[in-house]
Amino acid sequence: MIQASNLQKRFGDLKALDGVNLDVHSGQIFGLIGPNGAGKTTLIRVLTGLLVPDSGRASISGFDVLKQEHDARMRLGYMPDFFGLYDKLTVREYLELFGELSGMSGKPLAESIEASLAAVRLKLKKDHFVDALSRGMTQRLALARTLIHDPDVFILDEPASGLDPAARLEFWDILRGLARRGKTVFISSHILKELEGLVTHVGLIERGRMLFSGSYEELVQAGATRRVRFRPVGNVPSERVVGLVTEGGGQLAGIPGDEYWEVEMDDDDEAVAALVNRLVSAGVGIALPPVAQDRLERAYLQLTGRDVS
Amino acid sequence: MIALLKKELRTALRDKTGQALLGSMLFLLILFGFMTLSSGRMWSEDPLMASQAGRDLLATGLYSQMVAVILILPALAAINLVREGERKTLETLLTTPQDARNLLMAKLLWPVVLTAYSVILALPVLTALAVLGGVRFYEPWIGAIAVLMVATVASALGLAIGSLSRNTAASVLISGLTSGMVLAITTPIGLESSQTVLGAALPMGFVSALLQDEAVRAFRFQVPILVPIMFLFTLVSACLFHAALPSLTTPYRRRCIPVRLFGAGALLLIMLLGVASLRPEHSASSAANVAAIVLGIATFGSLVLLGLERFDTVGFLRPMKRSAESAGAGVRYSFEWFASSRLTLALLPWLAGVPVLALLVGSEVLQRDSFAYGAAIGLGAIYTFFWVLFCHGASGLVAHRGRRWWEFFGSLCLPAGLLILSFFTAAREFHLPLVGLQPIRVVGMVDELTRVDDLFLAVITIFAAAAVMQVLAHFRGDVEARRVAARADS
Known part of the structure; x- marks a missing residue:
């Protein structure tokens, strides 16, 4: 469980965190989403105790990250955006190091290393040096390190950056497995599509402020408009089509003359159906685009009022 | 703390930096040992002379370890942290x-443990030879x-x-200069006191x-100091x-500038304490000595500044690089190389120190033999050139793990230069017509x-050297074997 209340952090004139509140429970996969410089890494550093906030408090499994540092860290598995591995150690030595730093030794440590390596499918590489591993493998090793002392909370800072789609899906499977075991998973990303289908809960952060924090479904509802794309086909003049769209409750978002028009309207299937009927009745043919825009990205754009790439 | 210490030692012994420390300790042990052995006094039938020779051997044997410690250890510890x-x-x-305190202890102790390893290897040989003497x-x-205490410092x-x-x-450059060994190894005639300051x-x-004081011959006096x-x-x-x-x-490093300036101030205080502790004959009584102090503080200060945010070793050159880029591709590559080259960085502080060096030498030249x-x-x-190449090579080794031949060559330049200088010194010992050179502090050169x-003793020494190299090769071979296995797997 991760909790934070009214976190504030300034770097000179820059407000990196501005009254951030957070409440993430066991079994949840919480996705922290925001563009570069939004405050994601600052928030993660505060949650892991690496950075002291100007005000507010944060806790891991009920333990204050600053006042009960040891207890909080015993329950925390942290994976920074840069994996932070020692090239000159073997996979086994690396995991041994972090197991021993968490107070483990002997048979329990050996068993835990085996279990962690099995979980991330690296058992065959345990005697290899870290610098001989591929990027996907180093990423899985970094995850194995966080698993070694069986923490309750996992905080992962942009773990999928630079991974190919297959490796990313494999990684997501491991995280889903952790959540099923009742662990709390907190993951950050600036790529919205990356987390689609993984997260159960979402936080949107922008300029240090948490714009939204709740379940994935709540987020989609919060940005409850739908953007429909189509290309009018036929001899009906463009002005007439625009008029029909407006009468049907839609608002033209894209520029007429583009290959596909974009119409923003209520997120309601019946309203969309009514608009289509209205257009077809007036003799406007409708051609649909091949790919649908994802809902999460649209909700984000709606709430932040900005474009991201 | 033990786990962290174990990690530091593993990574150091498998890395070229740790191997460089042990290797150079051994190299210097052999070099200095031979120089003393070869004086032949140890085998003199005069007991007093033999006893003195034994003490010479002990002092030089341990001093050789200290040289390596003073020359390399600060850089290793600094690089490790950075x-x-x-x-x-x-x-x-x-x-x-x-706890962060455990981390501090591990970071502080691993170089000392590595030194202890080398010293323990050298001790049986030193003891045997010294007892004979x-x-x-x-x-x-x-x-x-005493060696281990110096290693801690x-x-x-x-x-x-x-x-x-x-x-x-930045850390390589700063720690390289703080060793002071660049000044201590050889001295032009007449500049001894300036150099000491x-x-x-x-x-x-x-x-x-x-x-290096005479008391080095009786280390027991050094331990309390x-x-x-x-x-x-610490x-x-x-x-x-x-x-x-x-x-x-x-x-967010900017916020730490006051702390860093505090640190630089603390180091400056240590430097001033060093000057204050000198005996009267070495005190800042002449213009040359004042110049020496200014040179030391200015050069060291400029290197410290290079390590700070405001004078980021690459950052403060970026505007130059940008203007070079806009000037065209042909200029860009050469200028960019120059602007980002570690060689340039190594040269800059020395160039800044040249006027002071000129003052230092000039003030003495007026009073002494100009030929000398x-x-x-x-x-x-020549010495400065070797030193710059060494800085360049050493930082290159760190950056590229010695994959570039010129950096490897550069890192060899200082030892090679020292070797050449030692021959010059030997030439003077034998009254060859080379003037202006003082002997290295360890007296003597090979007779026959x-x-x-x-x-027999030479064989023992070489055997000890080979033993250490075997240990190093074991670690290195271990690394290589695993790497080959990994390649085969993939």
Whole structure:
């Protein structure tokens, strides 16, 4: 469980965190989403105790990250955006190091290393040096390190950056497995599509402020408009089509003359159906685009009022 | 703490930096050992002369270890810390339940343990030879303690430099100069006192000046002196380390500038203490000595500044690079190379120091034999060149793991230069017509190895060297074997 209340952090004139509140429970996969410089890494550093906030408090499994540092860290598995591995150690030595730093030794440590390596499918590489591993493998090793002392909370800072789609899906499977075991998973990303289908809960952060924090479904509802794309086909003049769209409750978002028009309207299937009927009745043919825009990205754009790439 | 120490030793022994320390300790042990052995006095039938020769051997044997410690250890300790920050491995360590104090202890102790390993390997040989020469059996052990205390001082200094440095290149440059060995190894005639002052103004130069004193022959007198120095350095490095931890784990380094300036101030204080502790004959009584102090402080200060945010070793050259880029591709590549070259960085502070060096030499030249000083200036220029190449090569080795042949060559330049200088010194010993050169502090050069006993001892020394190299090769071979296996797997 991760909790934070009214976190504030300034770097000179820059407000990196501005009254951030957070409440993430066991079994949840919480996705922290925001563009570069939004405050994601600052928030993660505060949650892991690496950075002291100007005000507010944060806790891991009920333990204050600053006042009960040891207890909080015993329950925390942290994976920074840069994996932070020692090239000159073997996979086994690396995991041994972090197991021993968490107070483990002997048979329990050996068993835990085996279990962690099995979980991330690296058992065959345990005697290899870290610098001989591929990027996907180093990423899985970094995850194995966080698993070694069986923490309750996992905080992962942009773990999928630079991974190919297959490796990313494999990684997501491991995280889903952790959540099923009742662990709390907190993951950050600036790529919205990356987390689609993984997260159960979402936080949107922008300029240090948490714009939204709740379940994935709540987020989609919060940005409850739908953007429909189509290309009018036929001899009906463009002005007439625009008029029909407006009468049907839609608002033209894209520029007429583009290959596909974009119409923003209520997120309601019946309203969309009514608009289509209205257009077809007036003799406007409708051609649909091949790919649908994802809902999460649209909700984000709606709430932040900005474009991201 | 044990787990962290184990990790540091594993990574150091599998890395070229740790191997460089052990290798150079061994190299110097052999070099200095031979020079003393070859004087032939140890085998003299005069007991007094034999006893003195034994003491010479003990002193030079241990001193050779100290030279390596003073020359290399600060850089190793500094690089180790800076790299942890650069690779963000420190972040992962700091989010474990370990206390930061354990981390500090491990960072402080691993170079000392590595030194102990080398000293222990050298001790049996030293003891055996020294006893033959009339030294009491406990004296090598007291000397070994002194070496380990100096290693602690050097490690603490390296940790302080690592805490102050912005990146690896800056830490190599700063710690390279603080060793002071560049000044202590050879001295142009007439500049001895200036050199002593300058050497004492540099943190490790201060320690080395203490140990090069005549009292080096009786290490037991050095141990009490080293205790407060060791604690002072450790305290400074501990303060800086704790202050720098946030800046090592986050990119927001600007906020730490006051802390870093405090650290630089503390190091400056140590330098001034070094100068203040000199005996009257070496005090700042002449213009040359004043110039030496200015040169030492200015050069060291400029290197410290290179490590700070404001004078980021690459950042402050970026505007030059940008303007070069806009000038066209042909210019761009050459200028960009120049602007970002570690060679340039290594040269800059020395160029800044040239006017002071000219003052230093000029003030003495007016009073002395100009021919000798011509030779001295030439020697200084050659020496500086070697030093710059060494800095360049060493930082290249760190950056590219020695994959570039010119960096490997550069890193060999200082030892090679020293070797050449030692031949010059030997030439002077034999009254060859080369003037303006003083002998290296360890007196003597090879006469002739005529006795069987000498050869026997030489074999023992080489055997000890081979043993250490075997240990190193084991670690290296281990690494290589695993790498080959990994390649085969993939």
